[in-house]
Amino acid sequence: MEVFTTAWRAILANPMRSILTALGVIIGVASVVALTGIGSGTTSSITRSLEGLGTNLLTISSDANSRTGLVQQSTRATLTRSDLRAIQTFSPQRIQGVAPTAQTSTQARRDGENLSVNVIGSSPDYETVRNSTPEQGSFFTMNDAQGRRKVAVIGFEVASTLFPSEDALGGTFRLNNQTFTVVGVLEDKGSSGFTSPNTQVIVPFETFETTLGREQNGNINSIYVQAANEKDLSDLQLDLTDLLDARHRIASEADRDFSIQNQADVLQSLSTITSTLTLFLGGVAGISLLVGGIGIMNIMLVSVTERTREIGIRKALGATPLGIRTQFLIEATLLSISGGVIGILVGLGLAYGVGALINTPPVPSVSSIGLAFLFSLGVGVFFGYYPASRASLLDPVESLRYE
Template identity: 40%
Template sequence: MRIVNLIQLALRAIKRNKMRAFLTMLGIIIGVAAVIAMVAIGQGSKQSIQSQLSGMGSNMIVIRPNSNIQGGARLDNTTVQTLTEPDVAALEKDPQYFTAVSPQVSSRGQVINGPNNWTTNIQGVSPDFLKIRSWPLQEGVNFTQQDVKTSAKVCLVGQTIVSNLFPDGSDPIGKMIRFKNIPFKIIGVLSKKGENTFGQDQDDVILAPVTTVQKRILATIYYQTIFASALDEKSTDKAVDEITNVLRASHKLPPGTDDDFTVRSQAELINTFTATSQILTILLAVIAGISLIVGGIGIMNIMYVSVTERTKEIGLRMSIGARGIDILMQFLVEAILISVTGGLIGVAFGIAATKLVTIFLHWPTLVTQASVILSFMVCFITGVFFGYYPALKASKLDPIEALRYE
């Protein structure tokens, strides 16, 4: 029998039992809608985490002193003093897989502009810091290497600082502010960066030349952190290795000893978060997948009923020349049609449900083409798999017995 006729035949059989076909489809509809919606929610949260993390500075590598045990007391990594200027110099000497390097020290204290004051962080960095964090200036200019050399009292301020110290809306560029009684001239305003993934206000910061903060505020020669930027996302692992080697040489660590510093890339952080949301996605997809299987069993059940009901018809068809394969195809096409129709309706419902989740719960969602195609394929396979045995049973009927069936 031709495929067109088979489809006509299946459509007619479905039409005759509309309610039954719909109830059978319902299992598939719910299953597919659940798969689409759940994967969309999982993908959405994954994507939003990824974009937030990459917003922190693409390809950023963070080097911190290792926590260490000195004289029995375990010291945290801000107290440990291992990263110094020669380390930065060594890193900047001949980098292969990373470009910009910036040391960082920070201090917390009150900043004052006339009658307004605010407690915040001042961070001492090098001019490259803005490049590493991919953080452009909104206005003004960055400080220079010369400012670092001379420990110039200049600074860049974040949006939160601007709004707290200049509530009247006046232009902060060129104004003097005082941090711990040390005057700083504002030469640039940072663009708004918003909260990070952990809810920290990234705009609540003052950036100044690293030496200025080291000498004039902290009176230290050590760095708390060194930032670097890998050439691109692919070379982060190589950059991490390269930095580790350079620092081990710079610290003269003999082979076999532990590093006295930690090198972390954003990729690691991203991987951790993506892995978490990946597990979430898989979990959701598995739950949804189970409902698809239940739907498939529904199809199988109804196809068995259908075959038994139509035993006599099968006998007649066989007696007038239908081959086993014709009967098999007749019932298989019917099962596939039910599951695929259910799948299409399910996709529509799934996308609608996803939209509702975004509108009412403000959850990030992402319906990927892959999830739609995949669930459609799964429906087709469900139809074939669960339709095959009833169809095979039908095709194996003995025409004489089937004709006599009442």
Template identity: 45%
Template sequence: MLFSESFQMALTSLYANKMRSLLTMLGIIIGVAAVIALVSVGMGVRSNVTSSIASLGSNMLIISPGASQKGGVRGAAGSRKTLKYDDAKAIEQKVKNIDYVSPTVSSSYQVVYGNNNWNTSVQGVTPELLSIRSLSISNGSFITENDLSKRQRVAVIGTTVAENLFEDKNPVGQNIRINNQPFKVVGLLESKGQSSMGQDQDDMIYIPLTTAMERMLGITYVQSINVQVSDATKMDQVQDEIETLLRQRHHLAAAHKEDDFTVRNLTSLMETVSQSTSMLTLLLGAIAGISLLVGGIGIMNIMMVSVTERTREIGIRKALGATFLNIMTQFLIESMVIGIIGGIIGIGVGCAASEIIARVAGFTTVITWAPILVSFLFSVGIGLFFGIYPARKAARLDPIEALRYE
């Protein structure tokens, strides 16, 4: 019996029992669709988190005031005022393999222009932040060293702030009031859109760090220091040098004294997060894959019923010369066709489900070829594996007993 003839007979048999065939495929369809949809969600989570970390800058170290929590014990009171602007300058001057250092402070303020007002985040920064965060100026200029040294009341605003305060008007050169203090807009940033965590990156105002510290907040410390390392392979070395320098500057030379600062390595953090989200994606795919096994059991069940129903037909074919291999091939092809058709439909349903999740939930999903190919091959393999026993049972039937079967 030719393979093409067996394939055609399999399709005819499935078409003759359309509803039963569809219900049999349902397990495979749901399994494949679930694998694709859940893996796309898992990969979306991974993409979101890694892009969120990457948006802070490449090869980044972030220094925060206060000791890291160990054993549930917090840093001492007042430890959040331990970083100074001079610490940032010392790091820039004394630690090698560093491209940029940018200390920052931030707070939320009401911003007013004419009859319009808007509540937004205001960050005090240095000119280096432009390079660290890969910001682009669409109009005007960014904060300069002159602005920093003279504590100028100048501001660079994001597009969201510009739209709410100025509408269609060019904001550069206009005067706004931040917390009732006058500032001149010197630059407009290009839009960066929402971050992967849903935060509007354009809803931001940048002012000189010295202006923010002395004229707005009235503080003598900084809230964080961003350090961009020139070479990713030297991240750990630079981190150790920064920790040693800050311990010296903060008079923590004694071994028993805890750090009053925390240095976070974003590259290591990204690797850890990537590993965790990969495990999450694998777990989601494995859970969804269980439904494929259930679908395979359904295929075996229906093929067993089909063998019983077609016992007399099998007897006639064997009496006419059909061999053990012919009968095996016919029933294996039928079970594989169920897996193939179910897998193809499942791919379409899974991709559609992934798109629906992305649009309805406002969540990023990532569809790749790997889960599609693996789930499809698995569905075909399931059809083949669970079709072997019914096919063997059909092929081993005694033709005389089969012909006498009512």
């Protein structure tokens, strides 16, 4: 216990130098904790957003430009109603839901208010397949679709813009000079890329064909397929690819006029990319710890030189080389540990501060915090050992003569 007290006294004797010495460790640990927390939070946020658009999902898109390895937004719809029926009847026990979509952009208007919206024509299955259960009201029904009724489920921003001071449910608005009745309002889903789910207007596919998408001639932009079993997702993707290849008479992959995207593959790729980036940033931040360790070694060497006479007196009074080495090693370790604890607190503060600015809650990792702390401890021991050994090897007679 006495050796710890002595070490603390030596550290507190030069508070400014001790703080500057520990600063490298503080910056390194804070950077590791903040970057890994923000990186994990971003990964979790994007994953939740994708899963919020539907789970166990396959997305079949029209007009895939396989020759260049790119999938572009459809310029021509190559999926037909007969393709849709073939997919719906392909394997009912393996497919939980099928939702075709056709899309267009237009202006939604009501009482002088207008908003640019993305209109989606789809089936009632869209509600479950794309996780779009209305927060208010309900989704349109099969009777609505078969009757080509002008009903719509609208996004949160559409409701707040067109109906700023009243309940949107049951209200009417206009699309392409056609009057639609609101039957459901979606929850606030935030922004996502160039388009926001909050500015979507979802109408029955049959209604879309007759009022908004006549130029599509019954063709479909994309078809969402929800698998009954997540483990069957990859096999179902291969089977549906074979089905459409046969229907479209595709001889080779280069001629394929559609693409099928597996949501699980997208999530896995995203997780791999973000994890790699987080590790890279954490590694860069870890360099600060090494720099901090070198700073600790330099200051401890200076401290040994300044306290040469003190070391000589202690040895003359019976202090052993092991005792001298232990004292200086504990001083270096205490400096490093203190820097590590302060760094963790600063890093958590930075992570939550930046998370609030970018509206993405961080996910601090206990393992990364523990690893950063252990690394700071290791830095103190590793870089403090040489100065401690040097102090323990000083000749007591020469030390007493040192001025």
